[in-house]
Amino acid sequence: MSSSPRIRVLMAKIGLDGHDRGVKVVARALRDAGFEVVYTGLHRTPEEVAVAAVQEDVDVIGVSILSGAHMALVPPLLDALQARDAGDIKVLVGGVIPEADRAKLRDLGAAAVFDQDASTDAVVDWIRRHGVRSEE
């Protein structure tokens, strides 16, 4: 790795969904891979996550949703980031996301979508290659 500042990642759960096995496993894998990782804990609103992301000055937000409410919850998060001039923070979405919704989420501005069979290595790899906020 280069000596540039470490990539900062906010792992987040939005909505009422309590499935946190995946988000915690990914958080740990990212930490082990050398990223700085903050985890919001459960049941956050999109607004709260955007505020935390700006405060923590992160490069990447990893949002985990297994309840099926992603189409209702991810767009408000993207909007809340835009409203704070933080639209360049890369938003990754993970969880139970049907194929048809993955393209929709990417069109709306999510940087990448990972399904529940995706490996943590794939997430680590993606962030290493695309995660730095000033890259674009």
Next chain:
Amino acid sequence: MATTGSTGSVDLGALAAAQAEWESTDVRPAAERREQFETLSGLPVKRLYGPADVAGVDYLEDLGFPGRYPYTRGPYPTMYRGRPWTMRQIAGYGTGRDTNGRLKYLIAQGQTGISVDFDMPTLMGYDSDDPRARGEVGREGVAVDTIDDLADILDGIDIGTISVSMTINPTAWILFAMYVALADAQGAPRASLSGTVQADILKEYIAQKEWIYPIPAAMRLVRDLIVYSVRHLPRYNPINVSGYHIREAGATAVQEAAFTLANGIAYVEEVRQTGLAVDDFAPRLAFYFIAERDFFEEVAKFRAARRVWARIMRDRFGARRPESMRLRFHCQTAGSSLTAREPLNNIARTALQALSAVLGGAQSLHANGMDEALAIPSELAMKVALRTQQIILEETRAANTIDPLAGGYFIEALTDEIEAGIWAYLRRIDDLGGAVAAAQQNFFQAELADTAYRYQRQKERGDLAVVGVNKYVDPAGAGVPFALHEVDADVEARQRERLARVKRERSGDEVARALAALAQAARGDGNLIPPTIDAVRARATLGEIVRALRDVFGTYVEQPVF
């Protein structure tokens, strides 16, 4: 030295010599697929098990007879020869009417019990018109705001004769109150009501993560529910102490059983504080375990859990009634073992897991749908899952003798090993001050985060094979060859409109009085079920009831560990 193993009297010394000779002559370890084999939970698995592995088993003390202490062989004397397990496929989506249609379909297909899944707002205590409920109403389960919604769910279903299981935790006491009030209104005698609410709040803080109040207040609600239920609904199971979610959050089989039984101990201690004798309520405690993919380990886990619980109840709590020592459990196949890729393979996985539940002596069973990893189940997926259960019962004949794997060297050795692992964890949890204290110290949460991470690494290294995902991956891709359940885009608006109508038609004064009385009771130490029944009768909403007590009890805040 003789053993009581299934082959009768054996000279263990001569046997060991013969086995050593066989191993040196016939066995080539280098020809085996791996150097070491282990169970899904990491217990070592030997090449061969024999009489020496069960030499310590005392038949009457450790196995006994079905329906007799220590219940290793099953909780009832005739098991499935008398009454098959209850086939209880979960249903829940949309509004009460939507779910009612699914329940009636499943009953028409031969289902023998009802199980209702609720949407996230209902589980967490928010009404459908709450901003926090946006996008979640009727999505993962059915929406319930008032007693009228539960009435819709159960419309035309005779709750005096079919048991109703409700998968609900932080708001369980409210759904229970609605159920009792509904039965009263329909004229069904309370003594005839069977069924259950999950109401296992401790595993929420540990694993499933649905909560409202701080742990002591939440424990009080569970206690009030159990006490009220045993006094008024003698056939009702007011709690399902659940290992399922603990396992799905990353536990091993040993952790699942141990943490569940530790929570069971905590509930017994909580209810005993009211002065109720153990034998007056322990017979109504029920359990809920997962059937995961390691077939023999799961069968052994069910048997070990029954044995440990019997010993806890007899020796730790001084229970005298056999029913207090007899562990009964509902079982569900493992959702997280199922894959989004090549989803038809999930039918095979679920069938094998369901068979392990039957061979392990489950009292009721939900088999997951083939679409579990993709969406909430479609009608077709639930039909196939129900048919899977029916095939096990009617075609395989696996349920025609009791505990058929008993006496198998491997099964008995594994049962003993899991039992020993459970006791070791129970001692550690006691040392931390019990399950409530251990949960407050994040003990369980940290243990689960560790094992979940280990499983993920194993999966990624290929040590944990998942067919079609990390092994035998189809280069042509893996599409979904069936239709998925579609969430009705209108459901949120329809449910909000329905709630608005109920609010218009009820008496606001009556609701306010009932909520004030409930909050007043919560400040004291009276049982909260009667004032909750009054509130739901007045058409107070679930969200209003939750808020009334939040003002008294406060809110739980997690300090997450990963």
